[in-house]
Amino acid sequence: MNVTVSPRSEKPIYQQLYEQISAQILRGELASEFPLPPIRTMAKELRISVITVKKAWEMLEREGFIYSIVGRGCFVEDLSAAARTDKRIEKLTERLTKDLAYYREMGLTLHEIIRWVKHVYNEREN
Amino acid sequence: MNVTVSPRSEKPIYQQLYEQISAQILRGELASEFPLPPIRTMAKELRISVITVKKAWEMLEREGFIYSIVGRGCFVEDLSAAARTDKRIEKLTERLTKDLAYYREMGLTLHEIIRWVKHVYNEREN
Amino acid sequence: MNVTVSPRSEKPIYQQLYEQISAQILRGELASEFPLPPIRTMAKELRISVITVKKAWEMLEREGFIYSIVGRGCFVEDLSAAARTDKRIEKLTERLTKDLAYYREMGLTLHEIIRWVKHVYNEREN
Amino acid sequence: MNVTVSPRSEKPIYQQLYEQISAQILRGELASEFPLPPIRTMAKELRISVITVKKAWEMLEREGFIYSIVGRGCFVEDLSAAARTDKRIEKLTERLTKDLAYYREMGLTLHEIIRWVKHVYNEREN
DNA sequence: GTGGTCTAGACCACG
DNA sequence: GTGGTCTAGACCACT
Numbered sequence: 001m002n003v004t005v006s007p008r009s010e011k012p013i014y015q016q017l018y019e020q021i022s023a024q025i026l027r028g029e030l031a032s033e034f035p036l037p038p039i040r041t042m043a044k045e046l047r048i049s050v051i052t053v054k055k056a057w058e059m060l061e062r063e064g065f066i067y068s069i070v071g072r073g074c075f076v077e078d079l080s081a082a083a084r085t086d087k088r089i090e091k092l093t094e095r096l097t098k099d100l101a102y103y104r105e106m107g108l109t110l111h112e113i114i115r116w117v118k119h120v121y122n123e124r125e126n
Numbered sequence: 127m128n129v130t131v132s133p134r135s136e137k138p139i140y141q142q143l144y145e146q147i148s149a150q151i152l153r154g155e156l157a158s159e160f161p162l163p164p165i166r167t168m169a170k171e172l173r174i175s176v177i178t179v180k181k182a183w184e185m186l187e188r189e190g191f192i193y194s195i196v197g198r199g200c201f202v203e204d205l206s207a208a209a210r211t212d213k214r215i216e217k218l219t220e221r222l223t224k225d226l227a228y229y230r231e232m233g234l235t236l237h238e239i240i241r242w243v244k245h246v247y248n249e250r251e252n
Numbered sequence: 253m254n255v256t257v258s259p260r261s262e263k264p265i266y267q268q269l270y271e272q273i274s275a276q277i278l279r280g281e282l283a284s285e286f287p288l289p290p291i292r293t294m295a296k297e298l299r300i301s302v303i304t305v306k307k308a309w310e311m312l313e314r315e316g317f318i319y320s321i322v323g324r325g326c327f328v329e330d331l332s333a334a335a336r337t338d339k340r341i342e343k344l345t346e347r348l349t350k351d352l353a354y355y356r357e358m359g360l361t362l363h364e365i366i367r368w369v370k371h372v373y374n375e376r377e378n
Numbered sequence: 379m380n381v382t383v384s385p386r387s388e389k390p391i392y393q394q395l396y397e398q399i400s401a402q403i404l405r406g407e408l409a410s411e412f413p414l415p416p417i418r419t420m421a422k423e424l425r426i427s428v429i430t431v432k433k434a435w436e437m438l439e440r441e442g443f444i445y446s447i448v449g450r451g452c453f454v455e456d457l458s459a460a461a462r463t464d465k466r467i468e469k470l471t472e473r474l475t476k477d478l479a480y481y482r483e484m485g486l487t488l489h490e491i492i493r494w495v496k497h498v499y500n501e502r503e504n
Numbered sequence: 505g506t507g508g509t510c511t512a513g514a515c516c517a518c519g
Numbered sequence: 520g521t522g523g524t525c526t527a528g529a530c531c532a533c534t
Contacts, residue, residue, distance in 0.1 A: 007321055007324070008319060008321060012322075012517075012518060012519090013518085013519080014518085014519090019231070020231075023231045023232060023233075026232065026233070027232075027233045048519085049518095049519050051518095051519060052518085052519060055518090055519090088232060088233075091232065092229075092232060092234075092242060093246060095225075095228060096242055096243065096246040097246060097250065099221075099225050100243070100246060100247055100250065102221060103218075105145070105146075105149045106149060106152065106153075106214060106217065106218060107149075107152070107153045107214075108218075110243075110244065110247050113243060113247070114240055114243060114244075116218060116222060117222065117226070117236075117239060117240060117243065118236065118240075120219060120222040120223060120226060121226055121236050121239070124223065124226065133525090138523080138524060138525090139524085139525080140524085140525090164505080164506065164507080165506090165507070166505095166506090166507095174525080174526090175525060175526050175527070176526095176527090176528095177525075177526075177527090178524085178525060178526085180507080180508085181524090181525095183507090188314075193386055194506095194507065194508095195385050195386060195506085195507080195533090195534090196390075196506065196507045196508065196532070196533050196534080197505080197506045197507070197532080197533040197534040198385065198505095198506060198507085198533085198534070199505095199506060199507075200506095200507080259510090264508080264509060264510090265509085265510080266509085266510095271483075272483075275483045275484060275485075278484065278485070279484075279485045290520080290521065290522080291521090291522070292520095292521090292522095300510080300511090301510060301511050301512070302511095302512090302513095303510075303511075303512090304509085304510060304511085306522080306523085307509090307510095309522090320521095320522065320523095321518090321519095321521085321522080322517070322518050322519085322521065322522045322523070323517080323518040323519040323520080323521045323522070324518085324519070324520095324521060324522085325520095325521060325522075326521095326522080340484060340485075343484070344481075344484060344486075344494060345498060347477075347480060348494060348495065348498040349498060349502065351473075351477050352495070352498060352499055352502065354473060355470075357397070357398075357401045358401060358404065358405075358466060358469065358470060359401075359404070359405045359466075360470075362495075362496065362499050365495060365499070366492055366495060366496075368470060368474055369474065369478070369488075369491060369492060369495065370488065370492075372471060372474040372475060372478060373478055373488050373491070376475070376478065385534095390532075390533060390534090391533080391534080392533080392534095426534085427533095427534050429533095429534065430533080430534060433533090433534095
């Protein structure tokens, strides 16, 4: 459960949690049935409110990433590889559509976009 | 002055205004010294509050896109082509850095990112 | 948080707030992470509008003096001594450049300016 | 009548005019009885409104720098050297008092202020 | 007419 | 409780 949150970010804390954990599940790093830490434990570790953790867990459950059993805790949903891929595609397409709209608003052609992606990608590498 | 805003968007209205107008200036569609519509006129046309427009205008002025003269109005700043390019690069790099971080969090390699960009780009075309 | 504002001053109220608080931070009187009073509390104390306080807080945030966390409050930015000095130098130079231009327009030489500074400075002392 | 105005300045245009002309009179560059240009001429030359020029002229008359004769125009007041000095001292003291208050708010001592004045003064020289 | 400032008060998301 | 957004409407200085 390698997660980190920054209270100073513009993103709400619960969303930071949601994004990181859902990404880990989609990448297959968190296996099926893996038990998430209790919300109180998680809250203490990250020094945030229990309510905030609960909000993230609820979001994960609503989106089908985890399921909860009263009195037992929360566990990673049993997703088939196909289901994981579907979810990933859905999220990627949604995000990419917005991003491309922005790049085009900045007057970039497809060719230029790709050139920029390569450029910034390699910059980060260093 | 082709701008549209949606109050239902997740983005604040003033930011929608800021982004559209700054993009038009960066693309060179709004020439130097071009007079922006008075904030009251703009507000009426878009059916939003004067203050919301003013906030967008203030952002544009702060970022060096326009300048205002009390009693006269607001005008597009006299940007050299080089300055425009600099601003564009700055904004693009900032945005791309965030976007690439997300794609990598989703487990994509550079090669896959480019494939996706091409794919979604062409989807939109149709 | 020793601040006072005068609605009768020629300076906007929000700017009076900005100048006083930023000066206190630059002098090191307000330590890092110090929590500023909530804008509503501040507004009540100074008997001004919440929005006016907010405008000052926004300026402070934009200039890197404070940061805000929704639901938590606003806090003094963690500035190194070097950063504080840099900001001070920048502000001082900017102001002094204007002031000296005025004195020269009044026909003063460097020597005379210094004599005047000493004179008026000591006057105030008494 | 060497005057220049900038509509983009934060200072009102009429005040820019007032400050430049009053300074020239105080420095003795504009002799007594010197006829100021007609407001319409001045307005055309500077490409500003007649009303704005009139406002500046009124301010100069109110402060005793010029006098006007209907049908003839405006002329520089007959100021003795002593009177000129008095006015200069008054303006300088008023301005310096504000400036010093600012420098002290920034935490400067008299010694430091003088050092800064010398430093910035010489910077401008180059 | 223009933009600049300030007001009172509403609703929202976040924690 | 916090800050963030948006509203309607007032008054001012400048041109």
